[in-house]
Amino acid sequence: MAVDYKELKKGGFMRQKQKDCFSMRLKSVGGHFTAAQLATVQKVAEKYGKSYVHLTSRQGIEIPYIRLADIDAVKKVLHEGGVEVGVCGPRVRTITACQGAATCPSGLIDTVKLANEFDKRYGGKELPHKFKFGFTGCHNNCLKAEENDFGVKGGVLPRWEAASCIYCGVCEAVCPEKIIRVDKAAQQVTSEREKCVYCGKCIKSCPTDAWQGDRGFVISFGGLYGNRITVGRHFLPIVFDEAKLYEIVDVTLKFFEENAKPSERFANCLDRVGWDKFQQNVEAVL
Structure with a gap:
């Protein structure tokens, strides 16, 4: 099945150099995250990434090394923890x-x-x-x-x-x-x-x-x-x-x-x- 990389990028998953790996951008408004949300981010980074996050220049969080096969599971964990995936592409970006x-x-x-x-x-x-x-x-x-x-x-x-x-x-x-x-x-x-x-x-x-x-x-x-x-x-x-x-x-x-x-x-x-x-x-x- 063909992978729609354009749609994935629109939904906050940006391709890495590494095959089938993505840096996942999380939604941020004014750089505000609750302690509970950060605990969810930590959980995802440790289980599905490489136990670190990247803080972007626009007050956002990215979790690198999310595997293509894990995207659905990652979204589920984030949703349960009150964290949304961000957006990329031609649209209003992180405020x-x-x-x-x-x-x-x-x-x-x-x-x-x-x-x-x-x-x-x-x-x-x-x-x-x-x-x-x-x-x-x-x-x-x-x-x-x-x-x-x-x-x-x-x-x-x-x-x-x-x-x-x-x-x-x-x-x-x-x-x-x-x-x-x-x-x-x-x-x-x-x-x-x-x-x-x-x-x-x-x-x-x-x-x-x-x-x-x-x-x-x-x-x-x-x-x-x-x-x-x-x-x-x-x-x-x-x-x-x-x-x-x-x-x-x-x-x-x-x-x-x-x-x-x-x-x-x-x-x-x-x-x-x-x-x-x-x-x-x-x-x-x-």
Whole structure:
């Protein structure tokens, strides 16, 4: 009976150099695995692999040396232990996320919640080529949002409240874009708001809470890290409404489906079809 290697790869089993051996990719959302799931992974690796696993660059787990004859048995053990096999090929891939606002003091958005919601809505969706989402909680950018086809970074739009300000100048000193000016003598603070990157360092550093702000999502498009490297672009203002975020995703994926050639990555599609055309489509939903 012929082996459908393409279908196996789609289901997370990638051929190795060794005959009839596969590196099995497990499903991960934001790099989150329970202790019980890890115990199942250990069981499979010891019984059906070579007693080790590989941690991928996208927060996933692969178990090498799974034999073709054992695939059905392996799937059964994984299912019983609450572990799913991942996906490969032309579809939405593993969704990555840092720990975000739930646990990290720097986090501005709940990246784990968002990653799980995105997985429910878009995980495994068939597309012209692979498509990657990545979430990072703040501008420390631990998850490197701009490496993804669609990156989401936590941000905050700062708001200065004069009544609480002591004009110490800390906000001016920490601003990475150097757009804040503090005049202690005149008791005045000015900022070039249109140049703000929404990092929130002014808010975090202010000793009197004179800087406040509204948290939201900073989105990048068209990141690509492979044979060709390109950094995702920013052209939208910060987005505060989560429902609006999903509208932007829907427009993005529709554009990719309708305009990309088979096996063409999103960034390459945008370069060919035109970033201006895509930007117009996205801005239409704002």
